[in-house]
Structures are given as C-alpha cells and as structure tokens.
Amino acid sequence: MGPSAGETAVSHPLVFNHHSLPFSSAECVDSNIVNFLKICLRAQRIGFSVILVDESIDCTWFRLELAQGYFWKDWYDQHVNDPQCRDIIRAFRSIATQQPFFTDKDTEEHIELFDVCLSNTQESLSALRAAAWNESPLLSFPTRPPWTVSPVTAIIEQLSESGELVSSTKELCNLHSLEQFEKEKAELQEKLSKRINSGKELLEQAKQLYPRLCFCGKSEEQLRNWLYSINFLQQVKDALAIFNTFAECCDDGKIAGYSHDTLRQLGLQHEVSSESSTVREKFRQTREFYLPSGEKMFFGDHVKFKQGIRMHFFVDQNKHVVFIGYIGKHLPTKSDPK
Numbered sequence: 001m002g003p004s005a006g007e008t009a010v011s012h013p014l015v016f017n018h019h020s021l022p023f024s025s026a027e028c029v030d031s032n033i034v035n036f037l038k039i040c041l042r043a044q045r046i047g048f049s050v051i052l053v054d055e056s057i058d059c060t061w062f063r064l065e066l067a068q069g070y071f072w073k074d075w076y077d078q079h080v081n082d083p084q085c086r087d088i089i090r091a092f093r094s095i096a097t098q099q100p101f102f103t104d105k106d107t108e109e110h111i112e113l114f115d116v117c118l119s120n121t122q123e124s125l126s127a128l129r130a131a132a133w134n135e136s137p138l139l140s141f142p143t144r145p146p147w148t149v150s151p152v153t154a155i156i157e158q159l160s161e162s163g164e165l166v167s168s169t170k171e172l173c174n175l176h177s178l179e180q181f182e183k184e185k186a187e188l189q190e191k192l193s194k195r196i197n198s199g200k201e202l203l204e205q206a207k208q209l210y211p212r213l214c215f216c217g218k219s220e221e222q223l224r225n226w227l228y229s230i231n232f233l234q235q236v237k238d239a240l241a242i243f244n245t246f247a248e249c250c251d252d253g254k255i256a257g258y259s260h261d262t263l264r265q266l267g268l269q270h271e272v273s274s275e276s277s278t279v280r281e282k283f284r285q286t287r288e289f290y291l292p293s294g295e296k297m298f299f300g301d302h303v304k305f306k307q308g309i310r311m312h313f314f315v316d317q318n319k320h321v322v323f324i325g326y327i328g329k330h331l332p333t334k335s336d337p338k
Contacts, residue, residue: 012047012048012049012050012136012192012195013048013050013051013052013098013134013136014040014043014048014050014051014052014136014137014138014139014175015051015052015101015127015130015131015134015136015137015138015139016051016052016053016054016057016097016127016139017127017128017131017138017139017140017141017147017174018053018054018056018057018064018127019125019127019128019147020140020141020142020143020144020147020176021064021065021066021141021143022065022066022067022068022143023066023067023070023141023143024067024143025067025068026066026067026069026070026074028067028143029066029067029070029075030075032141032142033066033075034085034088035177035178036139036141037088037089037092038088038178039139039175039177039178039181040092040095040139041088041091041092041095042178042181042185043137043139043175043181043188044095044208045208045211046185046188046189046192046208046209047189047192047205047208047209048137048188048192049095049096049208050095050096050097050098051095051096051097051098051139052097052098052099052101052130052134052136053097053098053099053101054099054100054101054126054127054130055099055100055101057099059097059098059099061097062076066141076089101126101127101129101130102130102133106133110159111133113158113159114129114132114133114156114157114158115129115156115157115158116128116129116131116132116133116154116155116156116157116170117154117155117157118146118152118153118154118155119153119154119155119169128152128154128172131172132154132156132170132172135191137172137173137174137175137184137188138152138172138173138174138175139175140174140175140176141176142176142177146174147174147176148176149174149176150173150174150175150176150180150183150184151171151172151173151174152171152172152174153169153170153171153172154169154170154171154172155167155168155169155170156168156169156170173188189209189241190241192205192208192209193209193237193241194234194237196209196233196237197230197233198226198233199222199223199224199225199226199233200223200224200226202223202233202236202237203215203220203223203224209240209241209244210240210241210243210244211244212243212244212247212248212251212320212321212322213240213243213244213247213321213322213323213324214291214292214321214322214323214324215323215324216289216290216291216292216323216324216325217289217290217299217312217323217324217325217326218289218325218326218327218328219311219324219325219326219327222326222327222328223327227328228309232305232306232309235269235270235305236305236311236327238269239268239269239270239303239311240324242263242266242267242268243263243313243322243324244322245266246258246262246263246266246322247315247320247321247322248320249266250317250320251320257317258315258317260272260273260274260301268303270303270304270305271303271304272301272302272303272304273301273302273304274300274301274302275287275300275301275302279300279333280298280300283331283332283333284298286331286332287299287300287312287326287331289312289314289323289325289326291314291323297314297323297325298314299312299313299314299323299325299326300312301313301314301315302326308329308330309327309328309329309330310326310327310328310329310330310331311324311326311327312324312325312326312327312331313325
C-alpha cells in the first residue's frame with residue numbers, strides 16, 4: 001500500500017484499527033489475513049479508497065507486527081509467489097494509506113477537545129477516536145473481543161463551548177469479517193452516497209457506488225455541470241441506487257426481467273413510464289443516445305421528478321446494465337411549441 005500526502009482531504013476513509021493487534025501466534029495470521037485483504041478490496045470497490053493509519057504504524061505495512069516477532073513482511077515473503085495470494089496482494093498494495101489520523105484542519109476544528117474510549121474502559125484509543133471523528137468504519141483483525149463484533153460501543157467525551165465535559169455513546173461500525181462487510185455494505189453505500197454534494201463528485205464515485213450503471217449520452221455532461229439543488233441531487237442518487245439494486249438482482253438471477261413495477265417494488269419513490277407511440281414516432285431522435293459501444297439506442301423509459309425533470313434510461317437485459325442517457329428538463333413532446 002502506498003502512502004498519500006498527510007494533508008490531503010479524505011472524504012471516504014476506513015480507519016485501520018491497530019489496537020486489534022497482535023494475534024496470539026503467527027499460526028493465527030494465515031487464516032485471517034487473506035480475508036482482511038478481501039475486505040479492503042471490497043470496501044475500495046464501493047468508494048473507500050483510502051485507509052487512515054496511525055502515525056506509529058508503518059504505512060507500507062511491511063514493518064507491522066502481526067504477532068510477537070512475526071511481521072507483515074514475513075507473511076508477504078511466504079505468500080508473494082503463491083498463485084492464490086499473488087493477485088490480491090498486488091491489488092491490495094494499490095490502496096492508498098494516509099497518516100497521521102488527524103490533520104491541521106482537524107486541529108483547527110478542536111480535535112484536542114474530542115476523546116474516545118471503549119465503553120468498559122477509560123483508555124483513550126486513537127483508532128476509535130479517528131473513526132468517530134470522521135464517521136468512518138473501523139477495519140479490524142478479529143483477534144479478540146471487542147474486535148470480533150460490530151458495532152463497537154464507544155464513549156465520546158467532548159468539551160463544550162461553555163467548558164462543560166459532555167459524554168455520549170456512539171456505535172462504531174467494525175469491519176472484522178467478510179460476512180460483516182456484506183451485512184454493512186448497503187448501509188455503507190447509502191452513507192457514502194449522502195456525502196456526495198455535487199454532480200461532478202457523483203460522476204467520479206459512480207463506478208464504486210453504482211457498478212451496474214453506465215452514464216452516457218448527455219448525462220455525464222449534465223452531472224459535471226449540475227444546475228439543480230443538492231436536495232434534488234439526493235433524489236437522483238436515491239433513484240440511481242434503486243436502478244443499481246435492480247441490475248444486481250438481475251445479475252444474481254433474483255429478477256427475471258425489467259418492468260416499471262419492479263422498480264417501484266424495490267423502493268423507487270418517483271413515477272416511471274415509457275414514451276407514448278406519438279412521441280416515439282415524432283420525437284424519437286431527441287431521445288436517442290449513444291452507448292459506450294457506439295450503438296445508438298432509444299431511451300424511451302424515464303423517471304419523472306418534480307419541476308418537469310426527467311431521467312431517461314435504457315436497460316440492457318442481456319448484460320444486466322442500466323444506461324443513464326439524460327438527466328434534465330422535459331424533452332420535446334407533441335405539446336411543445338415549434
């Protein structure tokens with residue numbers, strides 16, 4: 001893993017929980033470390049591209065002590081030529097790490113007045129502090145309680161503006177196993193989506209948040225130069241999440257094919273419909289957009305938002321991909337003036 005600049009703003013980090021180390025013995029490492037790497041990669045795919053690491057930890061990971069006298073480099077040297085591990089090791093090392101946990105900006109926002117400890121101890125733990133401060137998941141090795149469960153209950157102590165010490169409880173997401181990651185995945189994706197506040201950022205994060213969607217036609221330019229409110233952008237994100245769920249269900253064989261009703265059953269809150277035969281005949285060209293393959297298709301299905309905004313889409317039922325071709329004002333119809 002490569003380090004990134006310490007002052008770089010990180011929107012969606014994981015927090016490496018070094019407090020979960022060491023393992024009781026080197027023999028315990030092998031059965032857990034591949035799963036740990038897989039969690040990192042799956043988290044990266046949904047938008048967690050950076051892992052925050054305490055400044056006391058080697059950001060290249062090689063000098064990280066996994067068990068007494070047994071370091072990450074020892075494990076790496078033993079498995080780097082193993083065909084079953086080679087690809088995942090290579091991919092893992094492409095994920096950026098960032099340290100220290102807290103930047104000058106955090107200092108300006110008074111991180112020194114913010115402390116976090118486990119619910120049954122008074123010991124301040126820097127990884128929990130970073131996770132609570134950034135509202136980020138912990139990334140732990142399942143070595144012993146409480147790192148074998150999720151959420152982890154933490155006590156936050158914060159000094160108020162009046163100088164009063166205020167205590168509160170916070171539940172921290174703890175990614176300690178592949179099974180736990182899959183349980184948390186949908187909620188994590190939703191939280192990541194809510195942090196996006198511009199069409200440009202949505203487009204940049206689209207592959208992670210909506211892997212079964214493809215933006216083409218005019219939609220990329222419309223997102224890049226977003227003209228509407230953040231509230232409306234959230235409505236669009238909600239609809240895109242439904243489309244992605246639909247496509248994933250199709251790919252898994254849980255849904256046989258496309259229908260407007262299926263989208264509503266999955267939770268789409270807005271009306272979805274197809275163009276009339278008149279529009280298909282007289283205004284077809286305004287609803288035709290190129291796919292990345294260069295093929296031009298008719299995007300007759302659309303989601304109806306308020307204020308006359310439409311999102312036109314095309315469903316490829318063979319590849320289980322939804323193409324988004326247009327997000328903007330109502331396209332011309334028979335009733336529009338010439």
